[in-house]
Amino acid sequence: MIDIITNMLSMCIPFSVALLLASTGEMFNQRAGVFNLGCEGVMAMGAFVGMLIPFLAGGGMRVSQWYNVLGFAAAAVLGALFGLFFGVITVTFRAPQGIAGIGLQMFGVGCAGTLFRHFVGGTQSIPGIPDVDIPLLSKIPVIGEIFFSHNAASYLAYIFIPVAWYILFRTPWGLKVRAAGTNPRAADSMGVNVSRTRYESLMVGGALAGLAGAYLSIAQAKMFSDTLISGRGFIAVALVYFGHWNPVKIMGGALLFTFAQTFQTVVQSFGISFPYELAVMLPYVLVIVVLAFTSRNDMSAPTSLGKPFNREIRT
Amino acid sequence: MKKILVLALVLVASLSVFAGGSKDSSTADDGTIKIALIIENTIDDKGWCQSMHDGITQAIAAMPDKKIEYSYAEKMLPVDAGSIARQYVAQGYDLIIAHGAQYKNLVLEIAEEYPDVSFAFGTSSEIGPANVFTYMPESEETGFLNGMIAGSITEDNIVGVVGPVDSGDSARYNRGFVLGVQSVNPEAKILVAHSGSFSDYVKAAEVAQSQLASGADVLTGSSQQAIGALRATAESPIAMWLGQDTAQLTTEEGKAKCVAACAYNYAAVVINLVNKIESGVKGGECIPMNFANGGFVFAYNPDLEAEWVTPELKAAVQEAMDSFIADPDGTLADWADVDYSTL
Numbered sequence: 001m002i003d004i005i006t007n008m009l010s011m012c013i014p015f016s017v018a019l020l021l022a023s024t025g026e027m028f029n030q031r032a033g034v035f036n037l038g039c040e041g042v043m044a045m046g047a048f049v050g051m052l053i054p055f056l057a058g059g060g061m062r063v064s065q066w067y068n069v070l071g072f073a074a075a076a077v078l079g080a081l082f083g084l085f086f087g088v089i090t091v092t093f094r095a096p097q098g099i100a101g102i103g104l105q106m107f108g109v110g111c112a113g114t115l116f117r118h119f120v121g122g123t124q125s126i127p128g129i130p131d132v133d134i135p136l137l138s139k140i141p142v143i144g145e146i147f148f149s150h151n152a153a154s155y156l157a158y159i160f161i162p163v164a165w166y167i168l169f170r171t172p173w174g175l176k177v178r179a180a181g182t183n184p185r186a187a188d189s190m191g192v193n194v195s196r197t198r199y200e201s202l203m204v205g206g207a208l209a210g211l212a213g214a215y216l217s218i219a220q221a222k223m224f225s226d227t228l229i230s231g232r233g234f235i236a237v238a239l240v241y242f243g244h245w246n247p248v249k250i251m252g253g254a255l256l257f258t259f260a261q262t263f264q265t266v267v268q269s270f271g272i273s274f275p276y277e278l279a280v281m282l283p284y285v286l287v288i289v290v291l292a293f294t295s296r297n298d299m300s301a302p303t304s305l306g307k308p309f310n311r312e313i314r315t
Numbered sequence: 316m317k318k319i320l321v322l323a324l325v326l327v328a329s330l331s332v333f334a335g336g337s338k339d340s341s342t343a344d345d346g347t348i349k350i351a352l353i354i355e356n357t358i359d360d361k362g363w364c365q366s367m368h369d370g371i372t373q374a375i376a377a378m379p380d381k382k383i384e385y386s387y388a389e390k391m392l393p394v395d396a397g398s399i400a401r402q403y404v405a406q407g408y409d410l411i412i413a414h415g416a417q418y419k420n421l422v423l424e425i426a427e428e429y430p431d432v433s434f435a436f437g438t439s440s441e442i443g444p445a446n447v448f449t450y451m452p453e454s455e456e457t458g459f460l461n462g463m464i465a466g467s468i469t470e471d472n473i474v475g476v477v478g479p480v481d482s483g484d485s486a487r488y489n490r491g492f493v494l495g496v497q498s499v500n501p502e503a504k505i506l507v508a509h510s511g512s513f514s515d516y517v518k519a520a521e522v523a524q525s526q527l528a529s530g531a532d533v534l535t536g537s538s539q540q541a542i543g544a545l546r547a548t549a550e551s552p553i554a555m556w557l558g559q560d561t562a563q564l565t566t567e568e569g570k571a572k573c574v575a576a577c578a579y580n581y582a583a584v585v586i587n588l589v590n591k592i593e594s595g596v597k598g599g600e601c602i603p604m605n606f607a608n609g610g611f612v613f614a615y616n617p618d619l620e621a622e623w624v625t626p627e628l629k630a631a632v633q634e635a636m637d638s639f640i641a642d643p644d645g646t647l648a649d650w651a652d653v654d655y656s657t658l
Contacts, residue, residue, distance in 0.1 A: 007528035015521055060567055113390070122359025123516075123539075125546050125568060216517055223546055225360075226390075227514040261518075265525040268508035269475070273656035276481060280511035 002142070004270075008262045009146045014131075016258035017157045018043070018212045018220065022236035023243065023250050024164050025208025029083075030240055031168065032201035033181035033304040034090055037101025040233025041108020042082045042206050043213035044226065046075035048112040050214025051224040052119060054126050062127045072153070072214050079210020082108065083202035091198045094308035105233065113226030120224070128222035129153060153219045157211075164247040177201050181302030184309040194309045212236070238287050244300050253290075260286050345382065348589055351403040352387040353396050353413045356514060361562040362539030363513070364389070367414045369562075370581020377582060378589065393417050397425065404429050409592055412436070412585075416483055422447060426598070433597040435588060438484045446597040450584050452604040454484045454537075454559075455491030455650035456639045457577030457611050460632050461557035462495020464575055465533040466503050467628045468555060475526030477519050477536035477544040478509040485537040488559055490653035492535055499631070505658045506531055516543030523547035527554055535559065548572055555623065561614050574623045575615045583609040606636055607643035 022039055029036045050071040057067040082104065089100045129151050137148040168174040179187035180197040188194050216232075217224045239257065243250030260283035267279050350371060358368035368387060375383045386408075388399045396418055403411050404425070413422050413436045422436045426447045434443075437450035465474045474496055478489045489507060496503050506526045510518040516539075523534055523544035535557040536544040542563070548556045549568035556569070558576030563569040569576070584602055591600070604610025613636065615624060624632075638646050 004529065007525070011521070011524060011528065117357070122357060122365075123361050123542055125542075125549075125566070221517045221520050221543055221546060222550075223516060223542070225514070225516055225542075227356075228516060230512065230515040230517065232517075261521065262525060265508045265522045266529070268655075269506035269522075269526055269529060276509045277511070280509065 004266060006142050006145055008259065008266055010149070011262045012255050012258045013147065013158070014150045014154045014220065015262065016254040017154045018215045018232060019236055019239060019257060020161070020212075020251055020254040021157055021208050021215060022212035022233060023239040023254060024161065024247055025079075025205035025212070026237055026240045027164075027205075027243070027245055027247060027250060028168075028177065028201045028208070029205035030305055031181045031245055031302055032177045032198045033184060033302055033307060033309065034086075034198055034202055035097045035101065035306045036083075036086055036104070036202065036205060037098060037234070037237060038082070038086060038104025038108060039101075039205075039209050039236050040229050040231070041105040041111075042079050042209035043216070043229045043233045043236075044109045044112035045082060046079050046210030046213030047217040047228050048116050048213075048224055049078050049210075050075040051124075051126055051217035052116075054128075054218065055120060055124060055224075058126070060124055060126055065129060068129050068218050071218050072211060075210040075214035076207040077210075079206040079208070079213075080203040081206070082210070083204070083206025084199065086206070087199040087202040090308065091195050091202070094310065097306050097308075109226060109229070116224055116226060123223065123225050125223035126218070128218050151219045153215055157215070158251070161247050161251045168247065173197075173200075178302070180309075181304055184304050184307075188309075188311050194311070198309070209233070209236075235284075235287070238291070241291055241301075242287060245302065246300070253287075257283050257287060347382040347384055348410065348592065349384040349386075349406070349408040350585070350589075351400075351408045351411045352385070353391050353399060353403075353411065353418065354387065354389055355391060355393075355415055355417065356539055357389045358387060360539045361542055361566065362560050364414060364539070365562055366560055366579045367412065367581045370579070370583075371412075371585050373580075373582035374585035374589070377586060381589065383589070393421055397421050400425050400434075404432050409433060410435065410588060412588075431597075433588070433592050435598075440601055440603075442601055443598055445599045448588060448591075448598045448600055448602060450581075450602045450604060452484045452487070452579050452610060453643070453647075454488040454577075454579075454604075454611075455494070455647045456606055456636075456643075457559065457613065458488035458491025458493075458535075459495035459498070459639075459647060460613055460635060461535055461559070461575065461577060462492035462497075463499050463632055463635060464495075464624065464628065465492070465535060465557050466496035466498070466500035467625075468574065468623050469500065469503055469533045470553075471530050471532045472500070472502055473504045473506065473530045473532060475523065475529075475531035475534040476505065476507040477522045477526070477534060477541060478507065479513045479519075479538040479540050480509055480511060487650060488537045490650045491647060492557075493653045493655075493658065494647060494650060495635075498635075504530075507655045507658065510540055513538045513540055515540055516546070519543035520547040524550075527551050533557065542566075545569065545572065555619075561612060564614065564616055570616065570618055573616050574619050575613065577611055577613045579604060580610055580612045603643075605643045606639040607641075 053071040054067040134148040138144040184194040239253045242253035264279040354364040356364040435448040439449040440451040519540040520543035537559045556572040561576045561578040
C-alpha cells in the first residue's frame with residue numbers, strides 16, 4: 001500500500017508541471033485584468049516549437065540537451081509573441097476578451113497542427129529530457145522517490161513558484177500588475193501605464209504558457225501531435241480561480257488535480273470495482289466542486305478582470 | 316424590381332441544377348469506382364486512421380484490373396464531416412467510408428438522403444440500412460495473441476493494458492488480451508486502465524507510467540493514444556510492449572520495445588466492399604474482420620524475436636492463430652465475460 005501511495009505521489013510533481021506553468025502564466029494575465037482563454041492555443045504552439053528544434057537537430061534521435069533548452073527558449077519567445085498579439089487585440093483594440101481568447105485558442109491549435117504536418121509529418125517522438133536523480137537526496141526512502149527523481153524542468157518550474165509569488169507581491173512591477181487588474185483608473189492616476197503593464201503581463205503569461213506546452217512535448221510526452229494539449233489550457237484557466245490568483249495556492253490546485261488524475265488511473269489499474277467513466281471524470285468534478293464551495297469571501301478576483309481600460313473615458 | 320426577380324430566378328435555377336447533380340452519384344460511366352475516406356485524425360497517425368488509409372491503398376494495389384479513384388479527408392470531427400460527406404456525394408463518389416463509430420448518426424442520416432451511394436462505418440456490428448455497410452474487427456483474436464506473448468515474457472508477473480474507452484474494438488482487444496495472458500500465465504496480475512480518450516497521448520502516457528510504477532513490465536494499448544503509452548514504455552529500462560498496430564514496429568520506440576504487433580488488414584474489407592458494390596450490393600451487411608477472412612495481420616519484431624520469443628511460444632501463438640482460422644466464431648466466444656474488477 002505504501003508503495004502504491006509513493007508511486008502516486010512521485011508522479012504528481014512531473015505530471016503537474018504543464019498545468020502549473022500555464023496557470024501561473026494565466027494568473028499574471030488575470031491579475032493585470034485580462035482574461036485569456038487562448039492559453040490552450042499558446043500551449044499548442046509552444047509544444048510544437050519546443051519539439052521541432054530537437055527534432056530537426058536529431059531527426060528524432062538523441063541530441064545535445066542544449067537543443068532541448070533551445071526548444072524551451074523558442075517556446076517561451078513564441079508564447080510571449082502570442083501574448084503580445086493578444087494584447088494588441090484586447091488592450092489596444094479593446095476587443096471582447098472572451099471571444100478573442102477563443103479565437104487565439106483556435107488559431108494556436110490550428111496553426112500548430114498545420115505547421116507540424118508541414119515541417120514534421122506524422123506523429124513523431126523525440127528522446128526529450130531525462131529524469132535526474134539528485135545525489136544523496138534521491139536515496140532517501142519514500143521522500144527521495146517523491147521529490148528528487150524527476151526531470152530538471154520540473155524542478156525549475158517548482159522553484160519558479162516562490163519567485164512568481166515574490167514578483168507579484170513584493171516588487172513594484174507586481175504592484176503595478178495587481179493595480180492594473182484591480183483598479184486601473186486609480187493606477188492610471190498614480191502614473192502607472194495600465195496598457196503597458198497589461199502588455200507586459202500578457203507577454204509573461206504567454207511565455208509561461210509556451211513553456212508549459214514545450215514541457216509536454218519535450219519533458220513529458222516527448223512527442224507532438226495536435227491533440228497533445230487536449231484541454232489542459234482550459235484546466236489551467238480553471239486552476240487560476242481554484243488557486244485564488246495566488247501562485248502558491250495555484251500550485252496546490254495543480255498538485256491536487258494531478259493527484260486526482262493519478263488516483264483514478266490507480267483505481268482503474270487495480271481493478272477496483274468503480275465505473276472507469278466516473279474515475280476519468282473525477283479530477284474535473286473535483287475542480288467544479290471546489291470552485292462551487294469556495295466561499296465568495298475568500299475570492300480575491302481582480303475586480304477589473306475582463307474589463308478593457310480606456311483612460312479617455314471616465315466611468 | 317424585375318431585374319432582381321430575374322436574377323433570383325436564375326440563382327434558384329442554378330442551385331437546383333447543382334442540387335440535382337449532387338444526387339447523381341452512381342458509378343462513373345467508364346467503370347471507375349470512387350472511394351472516399353473520412354477520418355478524425357490523420358493518415359499517418361500510426362494507429363486507427365492510418366490502418367484504414369493503408370488498407371485502401373493496398374486494396375487498390377491488389378486490384379490492378381479495376382479503375383479506382385481514392386480521396387480522403389483528415390481531421391474531420393463528426394460535426395464537420397457531414398459537409399465533406401455531401402461534397403463527396405456531389406462529386407460522384409460510390410463508396411464513402413467514415414472510419415469510426417462516432418460517425419454512425421451522420422452516416423445513417425446522409426445514407427437516407429442518398430440511397431444510391433454506398434456508405435460504410437465502423438467499428439460496429441449493427442446491420443445498417445440497404446446502402447450502409449458496417450465492419451467489426453473481432454480484435455479479441457489479436458488481443459489474445461499479444462496476451463499470450465505478454466503472459467509468457469513477463470518476469471514480474473504484472474502486465475498493463477492502456478485502453479482508450481471501454482467500447483468497440485478496443486474493448487474486444489483488451490478482453491482478448493486478458494484471456495491470452497490468463498491462458499499461459501494464470502497467476503499474472505493484469506492492470507487495466509482507460510485514458511478516456513482515443514487521442515490524448517499525454518494521458519495515455521500517464522496511465523502507462525502509473526502502471527510501470529506499479530510494477531508492470533509488459534504493456535499493451537489500443538487506438539492511436541497507445542503511441543503515448545508506447546513512448547512512456549520506451550523510457551523504462553526493462554518494460555516491453557505489444558502493439559495493436561504493426562506501424563508501431565517502424566517507430567524508434569517500437570524497434571526497441573515492441574516484441575510483436577497485430578494490425579487490421581482493411582485491404583480485405585475494402586476489396587470485399589468493392590466487389591459487393593460492383594455486384595450491386597450497396598449495404599445492409601456487417602463485414603467481420605478476423606484471421607479467418609484475412610482481416611488481421613500479425614508480425615514479430617525481427618530485432619527482438621530471437622531474444623524474447625521462444626520456439627515453444629511461437630508455436631503456441633501459431634496454434635492459437637490456426638484455431639481462430641479454423642473456427643472464427645467459437646474460439647473466443649466468451650470474450651465479453653471478462654470482468655476487469657476480478658483481475
